[in-house]
Amino acid sequence: MSNKLTLAMLQLPVGRDVSANVLRAVRSVKKLKADNPKLQLAILPESFNAPYSQEDFPKFAEPVPEGPTCQALSKLARELKIYIIGGSIVEREGDKLYNTCTVWAADGSLIGRHRKIHLFTMSIDPENAGGVEFDEAAVLTAGSEVTVVQIGQQKVGIGICHDKRFDELARIYRTMGCSMLVYPSAFCICQGPMHWELLQRARATDNQLFVVTCSPARDNMSGYVAYGHSMIVNPWAQVQREAGEGCEFIVEEIDFNMVEEVRRQIPIYKQRRTDVYSKVRSDL
Ligand SMILES: NC(=O)CCC(=O)C(=O)O
Numbered sequence: 001m002s003n004k005l006t007l008a009m010l011q012l013p014v015g016r017d018v019s020a021n022v023l024r025a026v027r028s029v030k031k032l033k034a035d036n037p038k039l040q041l042a043i044l045p046e047s048f049n050a051p052y053s054q055e056d057f058p059k060f061a062e063p064v065p066e067g068p069t070c071q072a073l074s075k076l077a078r079e080l081k082i083y084i085i086g087g088s089i090v091e092r093e094g095d096k097l098y099n100t101c102t103v104w105a106a107d108g109s110l111i112g113r114h115r116k117i118h119l120f121t122m123s124i125d126p127e128n129a130g131g132v133e134f135d136e137a138a139v140l141t142a143g144s145e146v147t148v149v150q151i152g153q154q155k156v157g158i159g160i161c162h163d164k165r166f167d168e169l170a171r172i173y174r175t176m177g178c179s180m181l182v183y184p185s186a187f188c189i190c191q192g193p194m195h196w197e198l199l200q201r202a203r204a205t206d207n208q209l210f211v212v213t214c215s216p217a218r219d220n221m222s223g224y225v226a227y228g229h230s231m232i233v234n235p236w237a238q239v240q241r242e243a244g245e246g247c248e249f250i251v252e253e254i255d256f257n258m259v260e261e262v263r264r265q266i267p268i269y270k271q272r273r274t275d276v277y278s279k280v281r282s283d284l
Pocket residue numbers: 046119120160161162163165185186187188191
């Protein structure tokens with residue numbers, strides 16, 4: 001049984017026309033599959049179908065999985081016989097809105113729905129690389145479930161952008177048997193240079209697995225400017241692939257044998273002293 005998986009990360013531009021954004025994503029995935037017949041998984045960015053904007057979230061919200069964006073992703077997965085980690089969209093359920101990542105199997109069925117657990121609420125002063133004011137929590141409801149999906153032979157843990165700052169979530173995924181974490185993301189440009197790669201490599205070091213992020217392309221004219229730099233970090237915590245800032249697609253074969261190699265050579269998971277930690281942390 002092959003322990004490899006060929007994936008694509010699509011660092012797509014996002015405009016205000018939802019149908020155009022979804023169509024661009026669909027056409028791009030089709031082209032990548034035509035050019036790379038071995039492609040098994042396509043990963044889209046956070047908020048790939050509409051602008052990442054607090055004011056706009058209610059306007060662009062859709063039901064999951066009945067809405068047009070989900071239906072397009074389901075059809076695409078079925079047609080191409082690939083898995084899709086559908087970035088995120090704003091999901092409407094009753095009077096609540098969520099930032100939601102849907103995951104589709106190769107038969108078009110929905111195998112995962114991750115509602116962003118840690119909402120992005122930040123007020124960074126302007127002297128820190130331009131600053132940022134954002135409050136997802138003013139509009140969105142936080143999810144309260146972890147999400148692990150089976151992709152081929154691998155268990156994959158899902159988070160959305162700000163979720164990657166929280167080491168506990170990544171550790172839970174490791175404990176649940178994950179060999180890869182995927183975070184569709186739209187990181188802010190003021191924190192990007194400081195924390196984007198650092199956080200991803202930290203999660204990979206702690207948990208000895210692949211960590212993949214997929215961002216929208218940078219658009220300096222939009223209200224919220226995404227950092228770009230979609231990235232694959234391997235279980236040695238090395239940056240295996242990294243996009244630049246603009247529209248870019250990366251196709252990469254992931255060799256999961258590396259997960260076992262690292263865990264065998266540096267067996268920190270087995271060396272943990274939960275007996276000591278639990279004396280001072282009742283939550284462990
Ligand atoms: N979309 C997000 O969750 C942004 C998170 C972010 O930029 C951060 O610094 O955290």
